[in-house]
Amino acid sequence: MTIGTFFGELVKSLFKRPATERYPYDRKPTPERLRGKLHYDPEKCSGCQMCIRDCPSQAIELVTIDKENKRFVMIYHMNRCTFCDQCVQSCRFNCLDLSSEEWELASLQEEPLTIYYGRDEDVQFLLENQAEPGTEAHPCEE
Ligand code: SF4
Numbered sequence: 001m002t003i004g005t006f007f008g009e010l011v012k013s014l015f016k017r018p019a020t021e022r023y024p025y026d027r028k029p030t031p032e033r034l035r036g037k038l039h040y041d042p043e044k045c046s047g048c049q050m051c052i053r054d055c056p057s058q059a060i061e062l063v064t065i066d067k068e069n070k071r072f073v074m075i076y077h078m079n080r081c082t083f084c085d086q087c088v089q090s091c092r093f094n095c096l097d098l099s100s101e102e103w104e105l106a107s108l109q110e111e112p113l114t115i116y117y118g119r120d121e122d123v124q125f126l127l128e129n130q131a132e133p134g135t136e137a138h139p140c141e142e
């Protein structure tokens with residue numbers, strides 16, 4: 001490239017719109033089918049474990065607090081999740097969903113990437129008693 005061509009290109013590019021987007025200052029709406037953070041609805045869960053069995057990344061675990069009263073806590077390891085949607089497809093009770101809006105999930109620490117889903121009292125109970133996933137925890141006497 002001659003120096004004349006170089007300066008010609010330089011001047012032209014000064015008046016062109018940038019090809020890149022100004023993220024994070026400009027944010028476009030995300031596509032409806034984008035697969036972001038997994039959400040879990042404990043109220044609909046039967047504890048069947050199909051989602052756990054079918055997850056290829058071992059990214060989810062289910063702790064049964066009280067099966068009879070359908071009290072479960074799902075532990076979601078977001079750093080292992082490949083957002084493949086398999087768990088969502090496997091759940092017959094529509095408990096799971098990948099958010100199309102929550103997709104900025106990077107973190108330098110591991111802690112925010114482990115999420116406990118369930119009723120507040122069940123998550124609290126699990127954290128206090130640290131029952132092993134896949135086992136049945138024994139709920140506190142009310
Ligand atoms: S989206 Fe895929 S990798 Fe992530 S928890 Fe569900 S099955 Fe596992």
Ligand code: SF4
Pocket residue numbers: 044045046047048049050051052062090091092093094095096
């Ligand atoms: S497949 Fe659905 S109902 Fe079964 S344990 Fe997973 S979330 Fe619960």
